[in-house]
Amino acid sequence: MSAPNELAGEAPVMQLIWDLPTRVFHWLLAACVLGAWLTAESERSRMVHFALGYSAGLLVAWRLVWGFVGSRYARFSDFVRSPFAAVGYLRGYLPQARRAGQTQTHYLGHNPAGGWAVLALLAVVALAVATGYVSYQDDSADLWSGVHELVGNGIIVLVGLHVAAVVVTGVLHRENLVRAMVNGCKRARSGEGIPGAFTLLGLVLAAAVLAFTWQVYTGVFPALTT
């Protein structure tokens, strides 16, 4: 588990925090989920909906593996903490805590509350994919269609909260978190960054997911789309 990092008194140095596969995962997941949501209603875009939805599922499956074998800040062991830690972290933002002069701990990876948000986002995407599959396999399953629609729309609510949290935390800690998810870098003490970006793996992941999206779209996997 990484130590919380206090930047006080340190000359800021840009360090690599997010490896490339994690960044590729994030932006492809965002594109697939938003794309699946936007193509959900029309009959004409049905295959695009399926292709993007299953690709989101593939990305989540990959992230579960990377959470165990990935680089330091991508690992679940770095950011999954007890619910009490998450609540304690959030309480640090309350005005009383600030007035009492408590300094909010700064985390280089996901903070304890953010860690739970990551798990929630992964779970809800997985649920959308599973219920989408079931509702498509069984046309008579009106119940599953309803559940799928509810989960699919619920994701958008969670994503709205996610983006708001990213913006607010970024402002409070004077840190550009979105840029960090793009170039992988944050200000940190020397030695706290990760040694390598896993660039080749990131490129392979991007190519594999795009190829998979295209194959589902063109109907190469009949078990998924017929």
Ligand code: HEM
């Ligand atoms: C459907 C849309 C989105 C989904 C499903 C999603 C999901 C996620 C997930 C699962 C993570 C954890 C990353 C990891 O450790 O692998 C994450 C982190 C992050 N996301 Fe998103 N995201 C979405 C959209 C966005 C958008 C539009 C932005 C930009 C404003 C954004 C900014 C970030 C940032 C900055 C982090 C890192 C947070 C941190 O520093 O702890 N996300 N997101």
Ligand code: HEM
């Ligand atoms: C991130 C993934 C996904 C999201 C966010 C999502 C979202 C949605 C939403 C919001 C609707 C309701 C559209 C309406 O208002 O009528 C819908 C419909 C549908 N989705 Fe998905 N979906 C996803 C993945 C999938 C997958 C993997 C399949 C698998 C085949 C699928 C199959 C369907 C089908 C068949 C419908 C229309 C009829 C029904 O409800 O049974 N979806 N989706």
